[in-house]
Amino acid sequence: MKPPDFEPLPLKIGRWRGWRWQAHLLLWLFPAVVLVMSAPAGASGLAVGIASILCWLSAVSMQIVICPQRPILMTPDDESAVMTVWPLGLWQDGLFSSTWRLFDQGLSRMVQAPLGNLATALLSGLILRIFQVHMSWNPLTMSGPWLTDSSLVRTWSVLWWIGRIGHAHWVLALAAALPAMPLAGGQVVAIFLDKIQWPETEARRIRRYLAFGTCIGLIVTGSAAALSDYPGGYCMMLAGLLIGLEARRQARRDAAVAFIEAFLTSGLIDDDELEGFEAADKWYHQSSLEMIRQWHDRKRNSKIQNRKMRAIAQEQSDHQRLDQLLVQIQAVGMKQIKLRDKWFLKRMSKRFRSRPKKMG
Numbered sequence: 001m002k003p004p005d006f007e008p009l010p011l012k013i014g015r016w017r018g019w020r021w022q023a024h025l026l027l028w029l030f031p032a033v034v035l036v037m038s039a040p041a042g043a044s045g046l047a048v049g050i051a052s053i054l055c056w057l058s059a060v061s062m063q064i065v066i067c068p069q070r071p072i073l074m075t076p077d078d079e080s081a082v083m084t085v086w087p088l089g090l091w092q093d094g095l096f097s098s099t100w101r102l103f104d105q106g107l108s109r110m111v112q113a114p115l116g117n118l119a120t121a122l123l124s125g126l127i128l129r130i131f132q133v134h135m136s137w138n139p140l141t142m143s144g145p146w147l148t149d150s151s152l153v154r155t156w157s158v159l160w161w162i163g164r165i166g167h168a169h170w171v172l173a174l175a176a177a178l179p180a181m182p183l184a185g186g187q188v189v190a191i192f193l194d195k196i197q198w199p200e201t202e203a204r205r206i207r208r209y210l211a212f213g214t215c216i217g218l219i220v221t222g223s224a225a226a227l228s229d230y231p232g233g234y235c236m237m238l239a240g241l242l243i244g245l246e247a248r249r250q251a252r253r254d255a256a257v258a259f260i261e262a263f264l265t266s267g268l269i270d271d272d273e274l275e276g277f278e279a280a281d282k283w284y285h286q287s288s289l290e291m292i293r294q295w296h297d298r299k300r301n302s303k304i305q306n307r308k309m310r311a312i313a314q315e316q317s318d319h320q321r322l323d324q325l326l327v328q329i330q331a332v333g334m335k336q337i338k339l340r341d342k343w344f345l346k347r348m349s350k351r352f353r354s355r356p357k358k359m360g
Helices: 025-065 095-100 106-130 158-176 184-195 200-227 232-266 271-332 339-354
Strands: 011-016 019-023 082-086 089-091
Touching (some): 019 025, 025 082, 089 158, 106 158, 106 184
Parallel strands (some): 019 082
């Protein structure tokens, strides 16, 4: 049995700029995790945690607001016309890359949302620099900003808010630059390989290697950061795991596309027969489910039948033992019977008394 994919759950949140939007499950879990981690610090810690969530929401909201318009070739009901939001911004399915390649401005559209986060982070750092305050550029820490004497800026001040918001935008901009799906960096790699007319088979292999390399790098770096007491290390490991699952799903999809393309180019199947091939595949899938259901029913009925047979065999064994004990009691008396045999007689007596009496 193949392991399940980590698919974004269909928690729909409306339409915007031609896309059908849905929220990833982690989008709802991430604020809860931040609050739980902030709870040991008391009321002040919870307040800082809520402020961090608001700064993170501002970074995610910017990616949503400046998200590129849905291309005309994507119909609203198309599977690739769905945009998912997760804690690192926009979850961009691998189907996007094949559509964005058809546009001369596809590359610039794909990076405009992460560039908005980068511009906000740089602007925040510049403002803080004017007031001689240093913003935290370390994506693994949640502290800062600091004054020139290495002391923290007063909490809830304007400079504190600017530093926290800039740090949140900086983290999302760095995450989007990773060269793996479902991040914008993975889309940029796919579009770039297509622009230089790299062979499709080799391009798929390069995208797969980059994605799994990113996954391993994030998990290793996150583990080292977590051992060094950086709270962002756990988030980095989780992001690496999800990117690895998405890379595995994309690799299977690329293999399916390559298989269909091989059929089309070899002349064994043409475009008109492709619909029949898909219908047959659907029928085969339904037939497989029916066979699995029938096998499950047979297995369940077999278990019930085996249980009944064991109960009958146990009852026959108990009756034989009871007959032997009655003969022994008649020969030597009740006092010579072992304790376990007495308990067996009590159990059998209780069983006979609990049986329903036959009428007539």
